Amino acid sequence: MTSKLIAPSVLAADFANLQRDIEMINQSEADWFHIDIMDGVFVPNISFGMPVLRDIAKHASKTIDVHLMIVDPDRYIKTFADLGSNILTVHYEACTHLHRTLQAIKAEGMKAGVAINPHTNVSLLEDTIHDIDLVCIMSVNPGFGGQSFIENTYHKVKKLKEIIKRNNANTLIEIDGGVTDKNAKKLIDAGADVLVAGSFVFKSENPTKTIKELKEIIKT
Numbered sequence: 001m002t003s004k005l006i007a008p009s010v011l012a013a014d015f016a017n018l019q020r021d022i023e024m025i026n027q028s029e030a031d032w033f034h035i036d037i038m039d040g041v042f043v044p045n046i047s048f049g050m051p052v053l054r055d056i057a058k059h060a061s062k063t064i065d066v067h068l069m070i071v072d073p074d075r076y077i078k079t080f081a082d083l084g085s086n087i088l089t090v091h092y093e094a095c096t097h098l099h100r101t102l103q104a105i106k107a108e109g110m111k112a113g114v115a116i117n118p119h120t121n122v123s124l125l126e127d128t129i130h131d132i133d134l135v136c137i138m139s140v141n142p143g144f145g146g147q148s149f150i151e152n153t154y155h156k157v158k159k160l161k162e163i164i165k166r167n168n169a170n171t172l173i174e175i176d177g178g179v180t181d182k183n184a185k186k187l188i189d190a191g192a193d194v195l196v197a198g199s200f201v202f203k204s205e206n207p208t209k210t211i212k213e214l215k216e217i218i219k220t
Helices: 015-027 050-059 073-082 098-107 122-131 153-166 184-190 207-218
Strands: 005-008 032-038 063-069 087-091 111-116 134-138 172-176 194-197
Touching (some): 005 032, 005 207, 015 050, 015 207, 050 063, 063 073, 063 111, 073 087, 073 098, 087 098, 087 134, 098 111, 098 122, 111 122, 122 153, 134 153, 153 172, 153 184, 184 194, 194 207
Parallel strands (some): 005 194, 032 063, 063 087, 111 134, 172 194
16 A cells, blocks of 8 residues: 655745745655646646746755646646656646657656546546556646635546556546545545645645644545
8 A cells, every 4th residue: 555645735835935835845744746837828827937846846855746737738848857847747638649748758757647627537548547657636627726625526536546446557646626634534535645735734824734634634
């Protein structure tokens, strides 16, 4: 049984004190940095770009999990590898040739992830599941932090877990959006491996303690 992971979402950090928040993640029990890149086209919001990611990577001492919410992600695969990404996740809905994109990510030495929006059926990933290191199930509509969790997510996690097992794949399941101490255990029980937590961590009084408590909840 692999241990379950917590990936604080840097999008929810205090951008005026970004280095402080990066150091907090480094020193906490968190496992990964989750970094959202948005282009204002694929999602109705714009987040930070390459220079900020480069600076985060300079200070981060843990796995850097980059989630691209952008159109035509193929253009930037090499760039994100050069910036220090360990995992690069593209959206199923943004890729015309998903298999080719996954191969290109792996060719740059990164793990390949696929994110799916709330309306996208997990069964669409069955044919490429062996090429996918991580599936990021969006449990809110992508683009903004602090949204309410979509309850259908549990069903999707269970369905995806069945596909992974049926195909003897090693794909991890990541949940992104609305994760709190109220749903963390239920998500892990449904089959999730990685929980992305943004507002719940960074808007808490003591983010380090909140991460520690989440880790306690999801220990199996």
